[in-house]
Amino acid sequence: MAEVTCPTLEHILNADQCNENLAGLGEVVYVGVKADLAAPLTATDNVYSEPTFKAGKGLFKIECADETQGITGGSLGYRKGFKQTLEFAIDAVNKIIAKTGRALNNLDLFFIVPDGEEFQIMYDPNRKCKADADGIQSNTGKAAADERQTTCTFTLQPVKYSNFYVEITDINKLLEGYEAE
Numbered sequence: 001m002a003e004v005t006c007p008t009l010e011h012i013l014n015a016d017q018c019n020e021n022l023a024g025l026g027e028v029v030y031v032g033v034k035a036d037l038a039a040p041l042t043a044t045d046n047v048y049s050e051p052t053f054k055a056g057k058g059l060f061k062i063e064c065a066d067e068t069q070g071i072t073g074g075s076l077g078y079r080k081g082f083k084q085t086l087e088f089a090i091d092a093v094n095k096i097i098a099k100t101g102r103a104l105n106n107l108d109l110f111f112i113v114p115d116g117e118e119f120q121i122m123y124d125p126n127r128k129c130k131a132d133a134d135g136i137q138s139n140t141g142k143a144a145a146d147e148r149q150t151t152c153t154f155t156l157q158p159v160k161y162s163n164f165y166v167e168i169t170d171i172n173k174l175l176e177g178y179e180a181e
Contacts, residue, residue, distance in 0.1 A: 007045065026114040027066055029088050030059040030171065032123075034108045040125040046161035048121055050168055051112075058176035059112065062100075065089040065149060071113060071120055073162025081158030086111050086122050086129070089151045093138045097150050101136045104152060111154065112166060121166035122156045129154045 034040075036057035041048040051059075069088035076083055090097055110123035122129050131154050138150045168174070 027064050028114060029062045029064055029069060030112040031062060032059050032110045032112065034110060041123060046164050048123060048164060048166040050166065051174060056177065059174045060176050062090065065091040069113065071122065071163065076158055081160055082162045083155060083157035084122050084159060084162065086113065086154045089149045091149055093140050093148050093150055097138065101150060105131050105136055119166050119168045121164045122154065123164060124156060124159055127156060127159065129156045
């Protein structure tokens with residue numbers, strides 16, 4: 001049987017946390033299709049390696065509504081791991097968003113989200129990010145003052161950490177169809 005090592009506890013002191021704890025994530029979500037990866041990502045603790053893609057493949061960029069996206073992590077109970085949840089909204093309800101929603105609902109995907117100067121990722125080589133019942137909802141609104149949005153909620157569970165990060169050198173070079181100059 002392989003030896004299992006739990007992470008070591010560390011002191012978390014205010015004096016060592018000299019950074020702003022800004023809530024929310026940027027206004028962009030990057031979506032990847034697992035089948036487009038050249039190889040599964042590998043992790044050291046809760047940090048995944050930079051993705052590499054098959055020729056002509058890459059991430060897709062979704063520009064989100066302002067201040068609508070975030071990742072939450074929660075414990076599933078003692079020694080049961082964690083559940084990660086990504087939420088974001090798109091300021092549109094139209095034919096393109098409906099087709100994209102179907103792809104998001106049915107494909108085996110992973111998500112990368114800018115978090116300040118770092119990137120969070122919802123990915124597991126063996127588990128799927130899923131939009132459960134009503135995980136993708138469109139709403140045209142009823143009155144002129146209403147929001148016309150498509151909201152998306154994806155979960156990944158069980159996983160070992162409440163948040164995963166990914167090493168990214170240049171996110172733009174990971175976009176689908178990118179051609180190096």
